[in-house]
Amino acid sequence: MFKRKSSLITWIILGSFLLIFISLEIAGHQIARKLSNQWKSIPLEKNQVKMEGEKTSSMNNILRRRITNLSPREYYLVIDTANNTLYLKKGEKIIQKSVISCGSGNILKEPGGKRKWIFDTPKGEFAVKSKMKDPSWVKPDWAFIEEGKEVPKDIKDRIETDYLGEYALGFGDGYFIHGTLYTRLLGRSVTHGCIRVGDEDLKHLYLAASIGTKIYIF
Amino acid sequence: MLPSLISLFIFLAIPVNILGNEKASDTAERLLLESELSLAKKPNLYFIFDLRDKRISLKARGILLREWEIRKVRYWGNPVAIKPIALTDKMVLLPPKRERIKPGESDEEEKYEVKALELDDMPSSYSLSLTGGIFLSLRPEAKGWVSIFPNALNTLRRYTLLPLKTLWFTVRKKTFTSIEIVLKAQRESQALYWAFTEGTECIIL
Numbered sequence: 001m002f003k004r005k006s007s008l009i010t011w012i013i014l015g016s017f018l019l020i021f022i023s024l025e026i027a028g029h030q031i032a033r034k035l036s037n038q039w040k041s042i043p044l045e046k047n048q049v050k051m052e053g054e055k056t057s058s059m060n061n062i063l064r065r066r067i068t069n070l071s072p073r074e075y076y077l078v079i080d081t082a083n084n085t086l087y088l089k090k091g092e093k094i095i096q097k098s099v100i101s102c103g104s105g106n107i108l109k110e111p112g113g114k115r116k117w118i119f120d121t122p123k124g125e126f127a128v129k130s131k132m133k134d135p136s137w138v139k140p141d142w143a144f145i146e147e148g149k150e151v152p153k154d155i156k157d158r159i160e161t162d163y164l165g166e167y168a169l170g171f172g173d174g175y176f177i178h179g180t181l182y183t184r185l186l187g188r189s190v191t192h193g194c195i196r197v198g199d200e201d202l203k204h205l206y207l208a209a210s211i212g213t214k215i216y217i218f
Numbered sequence: 219m220l221p222s223l224i225s226l227f228i229f230l231a232i233p234v235n236i237l238g239n240e241k242a243s244d245t246a247e248r249l250l251l252e253s254e255l256s257l258a259k260k261p262n263l264y265f266i267f268d269l270r271d272k273r274i275s276l277k278a279r280g281i282l283l284r285e286w287e288i289r290k291v292r293y294w295g296n297p298v299a300i301k302p303i304a305l306t307d308k309m310v311l312l313p314p315k316r317e318r319i320k321p322g323e324s325d326e327e328e329k330y331e332v333k334a335l336e337l338d339d340m341p342s343s344y345s346l347s348l349t350g351g352i353f354l355s356l357r358p359e360a361k362g363w364v365s366i367f368p369n370a371l372n373t374l375r376r377y378t379l380l381p382l383k384t385l386w387f388t389v390r391k392k393t394f395t396s397i398e399i400v401l402k403a404q405r406e407s408q409a410l411y412w413a414f415t416e417g418t419e420c421i422i423l
Contacts, residue, residue, distance in 0.1 A: 024382055024385060025382065067255050068280055070258045070279045071279045076281075082340075082409050082413065083337065104332075105336075106333065106335070107316050109318070111321055124261065146322075188332045189334040189335065216263070216279075218413045
């Protein structure tokens with residue numbers, strides 16, 4: 001008797017839940033039907049004012065020209081960090097395509113400290129800020145921490161030669177496009193945020209780029 | 219008599235309709251160009267989701283950096299105004315995890331062993347939350363018997379979750395738009411997840 005009663009209650013509860021759910025579903029569907037454009041193209045909003053045909057068309061040409069004028073006239077670099085690829089471009093033409101290495105995305109935490117580094121290659125618009133031949137690397141704190149060594153106080157102990165290759169292009173905040181000793185790893189995300197390029201490609205980039213050359217990283 | 223009248227009606231109606239469509243598309247294009255100009259003036263990357271022409275463009279200063287082809291698109295809810303909107307959140311079941319470096323534990327051998335967050339680690343099915351109650355859900359096209367499970371899940375989502383969400387947003391007097399986008403391949407979907415970072419602005423057309 002007790003068992004029958006409890007199963008009846010269970011059915012009533014389940015039924016009520018189902019009823020509530022179906023009611024909500026129907027209400028949602030009704031609202032959605034009113035709001036939805038039912039898989040058709042999205043119409044313009046009412047406040048998006050109607051324009052006169054000819055005026056709009058000539059205005060569109062002006063706007064198109066204004067957008068085009070914002071794009072760089074000279075060489076620029078496009079860096080695809082997902083595919084570890086660099087493009088040297090002029091207008092829409094690809095001048096050079098290079099296999100590179102970008103940031104690993106790994107995290108380093110200072111043992112017993114508060115500092116933390118995320119080794120990502122930054123994304124956005126940048127510009128070449130410095131050009132160097134036979135550059136030396138001034139090792140930052142994280143390089144010593146990663147190696148488990150003590151951070152030196154004298155700057156002379158931070159300088160390392162032959163590490164960045166023959167050329168380097170700085171684009172701010174300590175980030176460089178430079179050469180590499182680890183050519184086997186080109187095409188993989190292994191750096192601390194800098195962009196490593198093979199020797200030949202790097203030379204071409206160094207010659208083509210000047211201070212102010214735009215770099216777009218995504 | 220009747221056929222001639224019908225022909226006359228068609229003759230008169232078609233040009234009027236064409237002019238009306240041209241006017242509307244010119245206005246839509248103007249709104250797009252105005253919005254794009256406002257984004258191109260900033261030193262940031264931006265996306266254009268052209269759902270009519272079925273393509274997604276990543277741009278900077280008006281330059282096209284990368285393009286994605288859309289295979290299928292479905293809308294639900296309020297229409298979206300042609301104006302810049304920003305990505306506020308990426309929602310995914312299992313977010314990609316970053317590797318932690320253990321100080322002093324890397325040796326010369328390990329320099330050739332890649333421990334990194336790469337494109338393959340990115341999810342291919344995810345949702346993007348944009349300002350103004352707009353949600354984009356993206357996934358790659360699934361083919362063959364493998365597609366049965368994700369397609370069933372999507373149908374379930376479309377007919378159960380979306381009406382409930384619409385109701386919830388309406389009760390709160392907020393707008394709600396859900397756009398379902400199917401991309402060509404898994405890597406395409408992963409690449410979009412990689413490139414579209416929080417705060418990045420976009421235009422939906």
